[in-house]
Amino acid sequence: MDNRESELAEIRQKLKMLLVDNLNLQDVTVEQIQDDAPLFGGAIGLDSLDAVEIVVILQRHFGVEIKDMDVGRRVFQSVSSLSEYIYEKTRA
Amino acid sequence: MRERIAITGLGVVSAAGADAASSLATLRAAARPAWVPCPVADLPVAMPMFAAAGGFPAIDRTFHLAREAALQALRDAGLEAPPRGFRLGVCLGTTVACQLNDIDFYRAYRTCGQPALGAAERFAAGGLSERVARELGAEGPVLTVVNACSSGSDALGVAISWLRCGLCDAVVAGGADELSAIPASGFFALGVTSPEPCRPFDRDRQGLNLGEGAGMLVLERASSAGRRGRPVSLVAAGFGAAADGYHLTAPHPEGLGLELAVRAALADAGIGPEAIDFVNAHGTATRENDRIEGGVLARVFGPQARVVSTKGHTGHTLGAAGGIEAVFTALALREGWAPASVGFENRDEAIPFAPLTAAAPVLRDYALSTSLAFGGNNAAVVLGRQGVSS
Amino acid sequence: MNLTGLGVVFAGGAGVPALRGALASGVPPAAVPYGREGVPALAVPAAALAGNPLLAPARRADRFCKLAMAAALEAWEGCPADPARVGIILATAFGPHATVFRFVNDMLDFGDAKASPTIFSQSVHAAAASMIASAAKIRGPVLNLADLALPFEEALALAGCWLEEGRCDAVLAGAADELSDVLAHVVRRFWGDRFVPGEGAAFFRLERTGGARLALGCEVAPGAALRLVNEGGLGADVPVECDAAGAEAPPGALTPFWGSTRLGAAFYLAAAEVMRRDGRLLPGGAPLTDGRIEVLSACGLRRRVIALGE
Numbered sequence: 001m002d003n004r005e006s007e008l009a010e011i012r013q014k015l016k017m018l019l020v021d022n023l024n025l026q027d028v029t030v031e032q033i034q035d036d037a038p039l040f041g042g043a044i045g046l047d048s049l050d051a052v053e054i055v056v057i058l059q060r061h062f063g064v065e066i067k068d069m070d071v072g073r074r075v076f077q078s079v080s081s082l083s084e085y086i087y088e089k090t091r092a
Numbered sequence: 093m094r095e096r097i098a099i100t101g102l103g104v105v106s107a108a109g110a111d112a113a114s115s116l117a118t119l120r121a122a123a124r125p126a127w128v129p130c131p132v133a134d135l136p137v138a139m140p141m142f143a144a145a146g147g148f149p150a151i152d153r154t155f156h157l158a159r160e161a162a163l164q165a166l167r168d169a170g171l172e173a174p175p176r177g178f179r180l181g182v183c184l185g186t187t188v189a190c191q192l193n194d195i196d197f198y199r200a201y202r203t204c205g206q207p208a209l210g211a212a213e214r215f216a217a218g219g220l221s222e223r224v225a226r227e228l229g230a231e232g233p234v235l236t237v238v239n240a241c242s243s244g245s246d247a248l249g250v251a252i253s254w255l256r257c258g259l260c261d262a263v264v265a266g267g268a269d270e271l272s273a274i275p276a277s278g279f280f281a282l283g284v285t286s287p288e289p290c291r292p293f294d295r296d297r298q299g300l301n302l303g304e305g306a307g308m309l310v311l312e313r314a315s316s317a318g319r320r321g322r323p324v325s326l327v328a329a330g331f332g333a334a335a336d337g338y339h340l341t342a343p344h345p346e347g348l349g350l351e352l353a354v355r356a357a358l359a360d361a362g363i364g365p366e367a368i369d370f371v372n373a374h375g376t377a378t379r380e381n382d383r384i385e386g387g388v389l390a391r392v393f394g395p396q397a398r399v400v401s402t403k404g405h406t407g408h409t410l411g412a413a414g415g416i417e418a419v420f421t422a423l424a425l426r427e428g429w430a431p432a433s434v435g436f437e438n439r440d441e442a443i444p445f446a447p448l449t450a451a452a453p454v455l456r457d458y459a460l461s462t463s464l465a466f467g468g469n470n471a472a473v474v475l476g477r478q479g480v481s482s
Numbered sequence: 483m484n485l486t487g488l489g490v491v492f493a494g495g496a497g498v499p500a501l502r503g504a505l506a507s508g509v510p511p512a513a514v515p516y517g518r519e520g521v522p523a524l525a526v527p528a529a530a531l532a533g534n535p536l537l538a539p540a541r542r543a544d545r546f547c548k549l550a551m552a553a554a555l556e557a558w559e560g561c562p563a564d565p566a567r568v569g570i571i572l573a574t575a576f577g578p579h580a581t582v583f584r585f586v587n588d589m590l591d592f593g594d595a596k597a598s599p600t601i602f603s604q605s606v607h608a609a610a611a612s613m614i615a616s617a618a619k620i621r622g623p624v625l626n627l628a629d630l631a632l633p634f635e636e637a638l639a640l641a642g643c644w645l646e647e648g649r650c651d652a653v654l655a656g657a658a659d660e661l662s663d664v665l666a667h668v669v670r671r672f673w674g675d676r677f678v679p680g681e682g683a684a685f686f687r688l689e690r691t692g693g694a695r696l697a698l699g700c701e702v703a704p705g706a707a708l709r710l711v712n713e714g715g716l717g718a719d720v721p722v723e724c725d726a727a728g729a730e731a732p733p734g735a736l737t738p739f740w741g742s743t744r745l746g747a748a749f750y751l752a753a754a755e756v757m758r759r760d761g762r763l764l765p766g767g768a769p770l771t772d773g774r775i776e777v778l779s780a781c782g783l784r785r786r787v788i789a790l791g792e
Binding site: 192201212233239250253274278332334339340 | 576590598604620783
């Protein structure tokens with residue numbers, strides 16, 4: 001359990017850095033992104049173009065494919081949900 | 093009284109045919125041209141694309157497509173050898189030909205820093221309109237529109253403005269684009285391409301197919317056409333364009349800019365929605381475009397709107413689309429029938445109408461062609477026929 | 483048509499005061515070694531864009547967009563026209579080519595199927611004017627054009643048409659071009675050290691009344707107070723005829739202030755407007771008599787004269 005939690009934390013941190021850099025989030029720092037905060041339509045306010053960019057980020061940096069944007073919509077809710085999906089697809 | 097703008101020549105090449113006559117046959121037969129799996133980029137799924145009929149070289153392809161359609165239009169207009177002092181303008185739209193985007197050139201630059209300069213020299217020969225103007229010996233204004241997917245329609249708008257302000261006697265106007273790796277890769281990355289032939293307005297549509305070609309019209313002041321003894325049976329009656337001001341790739345959720353553009357085009361033509369017989373829609377078959385565009389057209393023309401997308405025959409030809417679709421619209425008015433919207437089978441409940449499922453006689457004198465672009469520009473062109481009792 | 487607003491960004495900084503300061507000092511910005519090969523060029527300094535308040539809401543704007551936006555939004559400030567009746571025309575020679583190459587980098591590095599969709603959207607020529615429209619909430623017609631000969635001159639002519647037709651009540655017409663490693667390399671390969679390439683943007687707010695009169699033609703007219711000759715930039719033509727009928731500077735005299743560019747007419751017109759507002763010739767400071775300032779351009783047989791003021 002400990003192992004899983006620490007790996008998830010690592011994924012969350014890496015993901016936040018990638019989001020800030022690749023999506024050019026100018027007013028948001030890595031520390032300010034809360035794990036469970038809604039990524040779309042919340043304070044961070046990502047949009048449809050960010051969604052397809054996240055698909056590419058997942059491919060390049062985690063080797064995870066999203067074939068279907070319906071899966072994407074479910075999984076992209078928050079940094080937590082994204083991280084868990086990445087963990088499932090790569091470690092489990 | 094503002095002078096009428098005649099359409100005195102038409103030229104077109106696409107997957108639907110190598111010229112206007114063969115394109116008409118394809119539209120009449122509601123035939124799906126053969127498609128090729130993306131021939132220009134390495135994609136994991138075979139994305140259908142629509143190559144232009146006729147043999148065009150791989151190098152400088154957009155210029156050759158543009159030149160062919162321009163010459164067809166000029167021949168049609170009897171302007172292969174224009175009278176002395178005739179001011180011919182050239183306004184073409186494109187998305188591929190305006191960029192120094194030769195991948196081999198750039199790969200060589202990246203690796204060894206000293207690429208062969210062929211691609212740069214071709215680029216330095218000038219914008220697409222400049223090169224075609226030079227080829228034609230045209231002496232009027234010259235402008236290459238780079239408005240992404242609405243370029244061809246916007247080019248017609250520029251031509252109309254030039255002619256109304258008397259900057260020239262006639263304009264070769266339209267658009268051209270070739271199948272190219274960069275948009276293939278880019279549209280795939282955006283998740284809007286379909287792994288099957290596109291289905292505009294259909295409930296199960298999965299996205300767009302890319303295509304290539306060129307569509308050109310000769311627009312001419314009616315007085316000039318008269319002096320040359322050309323009959324005026326088709327006119328460019330009006331144009332409207334408006335920006336969503338909303339997002340880099342997604343259209344405004346209520347189609348704000350498109351509605352403004354359509355209403356502006358109707359007002360520019362001095363007609364109301366009831367005068368429009370049919371609409372040649374942008375209809376790319378992406379989920380967003382067709383839903384939003386459908387909503388706007390239903391609001392303006394009612395749920396009984398007669399709408400067709402010809403992208404089932406040509407794919408989305410980007411900068412050429414507005415030109416090709418204006419030519420198809422003009423042909424439909426001239427021949428007296430609007431084509432069926434190929435690729436449609438089942439009504440999408442989120443769209444207030446179904447497009448035309450069979451060719452239908454044209455009963456009113458005007459038709460509308462719409463284009464929506466990346467970055468939110470929207471353009472609408474009203475074409476009309478004259479001297480026909482409806 | 484009438485010129486009622488001006489915006490500019492160039493090697494000397496962002497804003498009309500920066501252009502006035504540079505011209506008044508008589509000292510052009512220094513060319514600096516640019517990019518991979520250190521080609522001397524007149525690049526826009528980073529400080530002109532970073533922290534520029536006009537660019538605040540533009541998360542997705544690439545450098546080309548930022549250049550265009552900085553100039554356009556400066557020219558736009560205070561415009562009273564209804565945004566639904568305002569148009570935008572952006573002319574360029576090379577467009578957002580740095581972004582096109584960033585996208586091709588992605589294709590080469592990650593494969594055709596795994597390139598960044600965001601970079602692709604920015605690489606499309608239409609992005610810049612679209613971002614200007616979003617920032618200013620402009621809803622009228624928006625046109626991007628790309629040509630190598632007289633692109634800005636054609637943009638101005640079209641703006642005049644839109645106003646004359648009643649299609650718009652105001653038009654933001656301008657020009658923008660950016661540098662990149664590839665462009666600097668090509669310039670060097672084609673022309674060696676002959677040209678010092680520049681980058682930047684200049685935008686003009688045009689309306690039917692107010693400000694100063696602006697007219698376009700193909701011939702010079704006698705009695706100009708000042709005639710500025712745009713030498714064409716990057717291998718394009720110098721206008722043949724420059725007969726003196728008033729104070730005049732040799733062809734390309736002001737080009738060192740912004741660099742060799744196919745958009746020269748836009749920067750010369752910006753300089754002309756700065757001088758007209760100040761009522762004096764810059765550099766030098768000699769009083770400028772009231773009257774017309776002409777900017778001349780040419781390409782082959784096509785000649786354009788932009789006349790500013792009465």
